[in-house]
Amino acid sequence: MAEVAAATAPSEPDARAQAVVDAPVLPAAPESAPVAPVKRPGRRPGTKPSVAPTRAPAPAPAPDLEPTTGEQPVVLSISGLVKQFGDTVAVDGVNLEVHRGSFYGIVGPNGAGKTTTLSMVTGLLRPDAGTITVQGVDVWREPEQAKRAIGVLPDRLRLFDRLTGSQLLYYSGVLRGLDPTTVKARTADLARAFGLDDALGRLVSDYSAGMTKKIALAAALIHSPRVLILDEPFESVDPVSAANVIEILQRYVANGGTVVLSSHGMDFIQRVCDHVAIIVQGKVLAAGSVDEVRGTGTLEERFVELAGGRKSAEGMEWLHSFSD
Amino acid sequence: MVAQLLRLKLQLTLNAFRRSPWRLVGLVLAVAIGVWLVVLAGTGLVALRLVDPEVTRNLLVLVGSVVVLGFIVLPLVFGVDDQLDPRAFSLFGLPNRSLSGALLAASLISVPSLVLSVLTVAAVVTWSRSPLPAILAVFSAVLGVLLCALLARIATSISASLLSSRRAKEVMGVLGLVLIIAVSPAIIALTTVDWQTDGFAVLGRTADILSWTPFGAVWSFPGDAAIGGIVPAIVKLLLTAATIALLWLAWQAFVARLLVAPERVGSGRDTAGLGWFDVLPGRPSGAIAARSITYWLRDPRYLVSLVIIPIAPFIFFVPMLVAGVPMNVLALVPLPVMCLFLGWLLHNDLAYDSTAVWLHVASGVRGRADRFGRLFPMLLIGIPLIAVGSTLSILFYGDWDALPSMIGVSTCLLLSGAGIASFVSARFPYPTSLPGDSPFQQPQVPGSSGLSAQFLSLLGTAVLTVPAAWLAVLGLVGEPNWNFGALAVGVGTGVLVLIIGILAGGRVFDKRSPEIVGFATSH
Numbered sequence: 001m002a003e004v005a006a007a008t009a010p011s012e013p014d015a016r017a018q019a020v021v022d023a024p025v026l027p028a029a030p031e032s033a034p035v036a037p038v039k040r041p042g043r044r045p046g047t048k049p050s051v052a053p054t055r056a057p058a059p060a061p062a063p064d065l066e067p068t069t070g071e072q073p074v075v076l077s078i079s080g081l082v083k084q085f086g087d088t089v090a091v092d093g094v095n096l097e098v099h100r101g102s103f104y105g106i107v108g109p110n111g112a113g114k115t116t117t118l119s120m121v122t123g124l125l126r127p128d129a130g131t132i133t134v135q136g137v138d139v140w141r142e143p144e145q146a147k148r149a150i151g152v153l154p155d156r157l158r159l160f161d162r163l164t165g166s167q168l169l170y171y172s173g174v175l176r177g178l179d180p181t182t183v184k185a186r187t188a189d190l191a192r193a194f195g196l197d198d199a200l201g202r203l204v205s206d207y208s209a210g211m212t213k214k215i216a217l218a219a220a221l222i223h224s225p226r227v228l229i230l231d232e233p234f235e236s237v238d239p240v241s242a243a244n245v246i247e248i249l250q251r252y253v254a255n256g257g258t259v260v261l262s263s264h265g266m267d268f269i270q271r272v273c274d275h276v277a278i279i280v281q282g283k284v285l286a287a288g289s290v291d292e293v294r295g296t297g298t299l300e301e302r303f304v305e306l307a308g309g310r311k312s313a314e315g316m317e318w319l320h321s322f323s324d
Numbered sequence: 325m326v327a328q329l330l331r332l333k334l335q336l337t338l339n340a341f342r343r344s345p346w347r348l349v350g351l352v353l354a355v356a357i358g359v360w361l362v363v364l365a366g367t368g369l370v371a372l373r374l375v376d377p378e379v380t381r382n383l384l385v386l387v388g389s390v391v392v393l394g395f396i397v398l399p400l401v402f403g404v405d406d407q408l409d410p411r412a413f414s415l416f417g418l419p420n421r422s423l424s425g426a427l428l429a430a431s432l433i434s435v436p437s438l439v440l441s442v443l444t445v446a447a448v449v450t451w452s453r454s455p456l457p458a459i460l461a462v463f464s465a466v467l468g469v470l471l472c473a474l475l476a477r478i479a480t481s482i483s484a485s486l487l488s489s490r491r492a493k494e495v496m497g498v499l500g501l502v503l504i505i506a507v508s509p510a511i512i513a514l515t516t517v518d519w520q521t522d523g524f525a526v527l528g529r530t531a532d533i534l535s536w537t538p539f540g541a542v543w544s545f546p547g548d549a550a551i552g553g554i555v556p557a558i559v560k561l562l563l564t565a566a567t568i569a570l571l572w573l574a575w576q577a578f579v580a581r582l583l584v585a586p587e588r589v590g591s592g593r594d595t596a597g598l599g600w601f602d603v604l605p606g607r608p609s610g611a612i613a614a615r616s617i618t619y620w621l622r623d624p625r626y627l628v629s630l631v632i633i634p635i636a637p638f639i640f641f642v643p644m645l646v647a648g649v650p651m652n653v654l655a656l657v658p659l660p661v662m663c664l665f666l667g668w669l670l671h672n673d674l675a676y677d678s679t680a681v682w683l684h685v686a687s688g689v690r691g692r693a694d695r696f697g698r699l700f701p702m703l704l705i706g707i708p709l710i711a712v713g714s715t716l717s718i719l720f721y722g723d724w725d726a727l728p729s730m731i732g733v734s735t736c737l738l739l740s741g742a743g744i745a746s747f748v749s750a751r752f753p754y755p756t757s758l759p760g761d762s763p764f765q766q767p768q769v770p771g772s773s774g775l776s777a778q779f780l781s782l783l784g785t786a787v788l789t790v791p792a793a794w795l796a797v798l799g800l801v802g803e804p805n806w807n808f809g810a811l812a813v814g815v816g817t818g819v820l821v822l823i824i825g826i827l828a829g830g831r832v833f834d835k836r837s838p839e840i841v842g843f844a845t846s847h
Contacts, residue, residue: 122686126838143837147688157845158680158759160615162622170601171611175687180606203622205760219683 072100075258076121076227081130083116083282090116092282094130098227098260098275103253105273105290106262107299109307113282114262115155118231121260122152134227148176151225153217155232155262161205165196165215168204169222176223183222190218193248195241209236217245221252228252230261234268246272266300280307325418326426329408333430336407362439369446373453379524380450381547382531388468388543389534391440395472399479409484410582424572424579431477432469441469451546460557461546467564468542474571478578485582535560538567604700608689612697616673620701625676625757629669630705637661655720656730659713663734664785666706667741671781673698675753679844684837691833695746695826706738725804729796732807732814736792739818741785743825750832752777753840755847788817 076098083091091113098104108114119125121132123143132139139146160168166187173183191197194214199207204215217233228249234242249259250272263269269276270290276299277287285306286293294302372380408427431437444465451461534540535548541560548557600614620626637658644654674681684694714730754777792814799806833840 123688124682124685124838124841126842144688144690147686150686152682152686154682154686156679157682158678160619160677160680160683161759162619163615164599167598167601167615167618170598171615172683172687174601174606174611175608175683175689177608183606 072102074098075100075135076260077131077133078117078121079131081117081120081132082128083113083120083125084128089282091120091127094279094282094284096277096284096287098258100226100258101253101256102258102275103250103273104258104260105269105276106260106279107264107266107269107276107303108262108279112279114279115231116282117279118229118260118262119154122150122154122229123147124152124154148223149226151220151223151228153213153220153228153230153233155235159204159212159216159219161207161212162203164203165191165200165207168215169200169219172219173222178223186222190221193244194218195244210238210241213237214241214245221248225257227258227260230259232263233261234263234265266298266303270294270299278303278306325422326429329426329430330433333408333433337433358435358439362442365443366446369443370449372450377453377547377550378528381535381544381551382524382527384447384450384547385531385535385540385544386527389537389539392472392475392539392542395436395476396479399476400483410481410579411485411585414583420580420583421576424576427579428473428477428575431473431480436476437469437473440472441465444468447543447546451550453550456554457546457550460549460561463561464542464546467561467568471538471542471564471568471571474568474575478571478575481578481582485585536563538563541567607693608687609693609697612684612689612694613700616698617701617704619676623676623759625759633662633665633669636665652721655717656726659710659717659730659734660737662709662713663706663738664741664782666702666709667738668745668782668785670698670702670742670745671748671777672754672756673745674749674840675756675844675847676759677844678759678847679841680759681844682841685841691750691830691837692826693830694833695750695829698749699742699746699822699826702738702742706742710734710738725807726796726800727807728811729799729807729814732792732811733789733796734814736789736814736818737785739815740788740821740825741781743818743821743823744781744784744788746822746825746829747832748777748781748829750829750836750840753843754778788821789814792817 074097076096078094078096081091081094082089094113094117106114106117116125120127121134121139123139123146127140134146134149137146137149139150160171163171169187169190170180170183173186174180178186187200191200194217196211196214196218199211199215204212207215213233213236217230220228220230233245237245253259261273273290275288276290276293278285278293286302290299293299372383408430410423410427413423413427432441448458448461448465451457531540531544535544542564545557545560545564548554548560598614600617601611604610604614620630640657640661641654644657677684710731714727714734717730718724718727792810795806795810795813799808799810
C-alpha cells in the first residue's frame with residue numbers, strides 16, 4: 001500500500017502541485033475518505049475476476065462515488081464534436097461531460113469512433129466541428145495550456161522505442177516541462193508501481209506488448225496531469241499488473257484526478273468505472289453513471305441491446321458437424 | 325492448393341496497384357522501365373546467336389552467376405517483405421510437402437522471377453543454332469529459374485525468421501552497406517586489367533571456374549555442348565540437378581521447422597544510466613537533442629546516411645579527375661560536399677519518427693524546441709568537421725590564404741542546409757522506411773512531395789551558397805582579401821538561414837502538429 005501511495009504522490013518537489021490538486025477537493029474529503037476503505041475490500045478480490053470474468057454483477061464502487069461527483073465541477077467537456085474521413089462520419093456530434101474525480105469509461109463496438117474522439121480530445125486530430133474544453137480551456141484554441149493538464153495513452157501509435165525504458169520516461173517527463181530531478185524520482189516510483197524495475201535499462205523495442213503498454217501508461221502519468229485519457233489501456237496487460245495499475249488509478253481519482261478510458265471489456269468497465277458512455281457509429285447512445293446506464297441488467301446486456309449488433313446464430317449447422 | 329496460393333500471390337501483387345494514384349504512377353513507371361530493360365536484354369540474347377559460341381558461353385556464365393548470387397544476397401541484405409511466410413500457414417495444418425511446393429510455385433509470380441523466365445527463354449533462342457544445345461538450353465532455362473526461385477525463397481525465409489531480431493537486422497543492414505562499398509575496389513581492380521590484349525582470356529578463365537560451381541553450371545551446359553564438350557555438359561547438368569534436389573530438401577526441412585518455431589523475441593541487453601540525456605540540459609530542446617543523438621547512433625536508418633556522408637565526395641572525384649582537374653584543387657572538394665549532404669540529411673527527419681511523434685504533439689512541445697533539438701546532432705558533427713576538415717583541405721591545397729573561404733563556404737552549406745531542412749521536414753514530410761525496417765526499404769512513393777522536397781532543399785542550399793562561393797572564387801584566383809569576404813558572407817548567410825529555418829519550421833510545427841500526426845498515421 002505504501003509504495004502505491006508513493007507512486008500517486010510521487011516526490012517532494014511536487015508538493016506544491018499536489019497541494020493545489022488537494023485544496024479544491026478538501027471539502028469533499030469527508031465524503032471521499034470513507035470511500036477508500038469501503039472500496040478496498042471490494043477491489044482486493046477484484047484482482048481475480050479479471051481472470052475469471054464470470055462474476056459480473058458486483059458493482060461495488062459506483063454507488064459510493066455517485067453523490068460526490070454530482071457536486072464536482074466539469075473537468076472535461078465535449079460538445080458537438082464531429083469528424084469526417086472522406087464520406088465516412090467517424091464521430092457524429094458527440095457531447096460528453098466528465099466531472100472531476102470520476103472514472104469514466106467509453107465503450108463501443110469496433111470502429112465506433114472511440115479512438116477518433118479521444119485523439120481529438122488530446123490534440124492529436126483536428127476536429128471538423130465542435131469544442132473540447134479541459135478545465136475550461138479550449139483544447140484547440142489554447143492547446144499549450146490545455147495539453148499541460150492532460151496525460152495521454154494512445155492506442156496503436158509508436159513509442160520512441162529505441163530508447164531504454166528509463167530514457168523514455170525521462171524524455172516524456174522533460175518534454176512536459178518537469179525538471180530532471182523530479183523526473184528521476186518519479187521514474188523510480190513508477191517503475192516500482194508498474195513492476196518495470198528490471199526492464200528500465202532495456203530498449204523499449206525489446207519489450208513485450210504488455211510491458212510496452214505499461215511503460216506508455218507510466219509515461220502518461222509522469223507529469224501528474226489533471227485528466228488522464230487512456231485508449232485501451234489494459235489490452236494485453238496481464239491481470240496482476242492490471243490490478244496494480246487500476247489501484248493506482250483509483251487512488252489518483254480519489255485525490256481529485258479524472259480518468260477517461262476506452263475499453264472493450266464490459267465487465268472491467270462495470271467493475272472499475274463509475275461513469276460510462278456508450279458510443280455506436282459516432283454517436284453517444286447512453287451516458288451517465290454506470291447504474292443509470294445499465295439499469296436492471298449488466299452493462300454488457302445493455303451494451304449489446306444498444307449496439308444492436310447481435311446477429312442470429314441460425315444457419316450455422318455445418319459448424320456442428322466436425323470436419324475431421 | 326497450388327492454384328489457390330498462386331491466386332493469392334497474384335492478388336497480393338496486384339493489390340499494390342490499389343494504393344494511392346501516385347503509387348500507381350510509380351508502379352506503372354517501374355513496370356515500363358522493367359519491360360524496356362527486359363526487351364533490351366532479350367534482344368541482346370537473341371543477337372548473341374550470331375556471336376562466337378565460346379564468347380557467348382563465357383558471357384552467359386558470368387552474367388548468370390551474378391544473377392544467381394543476386395537472388396541469394398538481395399533478400400538477405402535488404403530484408404524483402406515475405407508475403408508468403410510459411411508461418412502464416414501454420415494454423416491450416418497443410419501437409420508439409422505440398423505446402424513447400426505451393427509456396428515455391430507462388431514465389432515464381434514475382435517481378436524478378438518473371439524477368440528471369442523471359443530472359444532464359446531468350447537464351448534458348450541464343451542456343452538454337454543446333455539441336456543438342458537448343459534442347460539443353462530448354463533444360464537450362466527451367467532449371468535456372470527453379471534454382472533462383474528456390475534460393476530466393478530460402479534466403480527470404482532466413483531473412484524473415486533467423487535474422488528477424490532487431491540486432492541482426494541492424495548488423496545485416498550495415499553489412500549490406502559495407503558490401504556495396506567493398507564492390508568499388510573490385511571495380512577498380514577490374515579496370516586495371518588490360519582489356520584490349522587479354523580481356524577475353526580473363527573472362528574465359530573466370531567463366532571456366534564459375535561454370536563448375538552451382539552459380540554458373542546451370543548456365544554453362546548448353547554452351548559447353550555447342551563448343552563440343554558433351555561430357556562436361558552432362559556433368560554440369562547433373563551437378564545442377566543435384567543442387568536443386570538438395571535445395572528442395574533443405575526448403576522442405578526449413579518449412580517444417582518454421583511451422584513449429586515461434587517468432588523470435590530478442591531479450592536485449594541492459595544499459596544503465598540515461599546516456600546522452602544525462603549530458604544535455606533537462607529542457608525540452610535538450611531532451612530532444614539527446615534523443616536525436618541516441619537515434620543517430622542506434623537507428624540503422626540514420627547510421628546508413630551517416631556512413632554515406634564521407635563516401636559522397638568521391639562520386640564527384642571521378643568526373644573531375646577525368647576532366648583533368650589538378651590534385652591540389654580536388655582537395656578543396658570533399659569538405660563542402662560533406663557539409664552540403666550533412667545539412668541536407670535532416671530534410672525528412674520528422675518522418676523518421678513515424679507515429680511516435682505523437683508524444684511531441686501531445687506534450688505541447690514548442691515547435692522551436694523540436695526543430696532545434698533535432699538539428700543538434702548535425703551541429704555536433706558538423707562544427708568539428710569544419711574545424712578539422714578545413715585545416716586538412718588547405719594543408720593539401722597548399723595556400724593558407726584560402727582558409728577563410730573554406731570555412732565560410734562550408735559553414736554556409738551546413739547551416740543553410742540545416743535551416744532549410746528544419747522548415748522542409750516540418751512542412752513537407754514524405755514517407756520513408758519505418759522504424760525497425762531495413763534502411764534500404766524505401767516505400768514506393770515517387771509522389772510530387774518526396775522528390776521535390778529532396779531536390780528543392782538541396783538546390784536551395786546550393787543557391788544560398790552562391791554569394792559566398794563567388795567571393796571564395798574571387799579570393800582563390802585574384803585578390804586574397806576576398807577570402808575574408810567569403811568567410812563573413814558564408815557564416816552570415818548560414819546563421820541567418822538557420823535561425824529563420826528554425827523559427828519558420830517551429831511555427832509550422834505548432835500550427836500543423838495534428839496534420840503531422842495525421843501524416844505519420846497514414847503512412
